Amino acid sequence: MKVDLHLHSRYSDGTSTPAEVARRVKVCGVTLAFLTDHDSVTGFPEAAAAAREHQVDLRCGIEINSAAGNIHILGYGIRWQDPAFLARIDEFRGRRTERIRRIVEKLRGIGIDVAFEDVRATAHETLGRPHVADALLRKGLVKSRKEAFDRFLAAGKPGFVESMGPTPEEAIEVIRAAGGFASLAHPETLPDKESVGAWKAVGLEGLEVYYGSHRPAEINRYKELADRHGLLATGGSDFHGPGTGRDNPLGVDLPPADYDRFMERLARC
Ligand code: AMP
Ligand code: ZN
Ligand code: FE
Ligand code: FE
Numbered sequence: 001m002k003v004d005l006h007l008h009s010r011y012s013d014g015t016s017t018p019a020e021v022a023r024r025v026k027v028c029g030v031t032l033a034f035l036t037d038h039d040s041v042t043g044f045p046e047a048a049a050a051a052r053e054h055q056v057d058l059r060c061g062i063e064i065n066s067a068a069g070n071i072h073i074l075g076y077g078i079r080w081q082d083p084a085f086l087a088r089i090d091e092f093r094g095r096r097t098e099r100i101r102r103i104v105e106k107l108r109g110i111g112i113d114v115a116f117e118d119v120r121a122t123a124h125e126t127l128g129r130p131h132v133a134d135a136l137l138r139k140g141l142v143k144s145r146k147e148a149f150d151r152f153l154a155a156g157k158p159g160f161v162e163s164m165g166p167t168p169e170e171a172i173e174v175i176r177a178a179g180g181f182a183s184l185a186h187p188e189t190l191p192d193k194e195s196v197g198a199w200k201a202v203g204l205e206g207l208e209v210y211y212g213s214h215r216p217a218e219i220n221r222y223k224e225l226a227d228r229h230g231l232l233a234t235g236g237s238d239f240h241g242p243g244t245g246r247d248n249p250l251g252v253d254l255p256p257a258d259y260d261r262f263m264e265r266l267a268r269c
Contacts, residue, residue: 001259002251003032005061006074006185006208006236010122011043012063013130015241018047024239026054028250032259034061034076036236039092040126041080063185064092064171065128067163069155070189073182074208074234075175076262077269085178093126095164100127102161103153107132110158112141129153130244146245172203179269181205183234187222188214200229205265210235210252232265233258 008014009021016024018035025033035047035058044060051058060080064073078085104116118135120127133148142148152159166174172182183206184196196207207226209219210233226233235254240246254262 001254001256002030003254004030004236004250004252005034005234006036006238007033008037008240009035009043010124011040012038012126013128013240015243018043019050022047022050022054022056022058024250025056025058030251031057033058036061036063036074038063038065038126038128039089042125044080065165066168066171067165068168071168072185073168073171074185075180075182077266078175078178078180082178088174092165096127099161099164103132103159106161107159144245168199169202176203181265183208186211193225196229200231206232206234208235209233210254212237212248212252232261234262
């Protein structure tokens with residue numbers, strides 16, 4: 001089954017409108033898709049309206065970036081209008097804004113002429129380091145988001161400030177409290193792969209085995225890890241849109257057995 005359970009719009013650090021994401025779901029022949037903006041569901045009504053127009057199945061998910069380096073938790077089957085859930089992700093966005101202010105201060109401290117308002121200029125809701133990268137790009141200081149991360153924004157670089165996001169356990173809990181289930185995104189960023197066992201114990205239910213950039217050897221390795229820990233195998237492209245370096249065609253192949261297990265779990269939400 002061609003699915004895409006990991007997509008971003010400009011309501012976080014993507015550059016496409018939610019309607020454009022829905023259009024690409026159609027064009028790419030994806031049969032089941034989830035919009036998973038970072039700490040935001042605000043783009044979903046627009047995406048849903050466009051999905052109805054294109055007659056595609058596009059649902060609301062989320063990606064919560066934890067404070068543990070590059071450990072991101074995807075959520076599916078959430079009651080996305082739940083007031084308590086919306087309050088939690090609003091709080092997470094507030095912490096992101098504070099982090100971005102600190103990053104801007106650090107960059108100014110090393111003589112880079114960038115202001116918080118430059119960074120916020122293109123953001124529709126959730127702020128992230130990619131918006132800092134885009135501000136540096138517009139000033140001609142870097143040529144790509146990747147260069148901005150490599151030179152300034154990644155851990156250990158002069159503009160780096162630790163994430164102020166929740167712990168992975170809290171991120172899982174926020175998703176579960178909204179009636180959904182959690183899957184660990186892009187497991188290649190995990191320093192210790194076996195740590196999924198500890199998160200399974202606190203409610204993690206899936207692993208993003210079929211990640212867009214995974215090669216067959218990685219898929220086999222993560223599928224084995226998911227099976228051994230009793231986790232669902234999920235998949236997605238992590239599309240971010242034009243100009244981000246991640247403007248890939250949508251869709252990954254999810255084997256029928258994994259698709260059925262995912263749909264069965266979704267039906268229980
Ligand atoms: P933040 O949420 O502010 O910590 O920023 C992390 C986000 O930046 C990730 O979710 C990715 O979307 C993006 N990102 C991380 N590394 C890179 C990179 N090397 N090039 C482009 N985007 C990146
Ligand atoms: Zn992102
Ligand atoms: Fe991510
Ligand atoms: Fe993502």
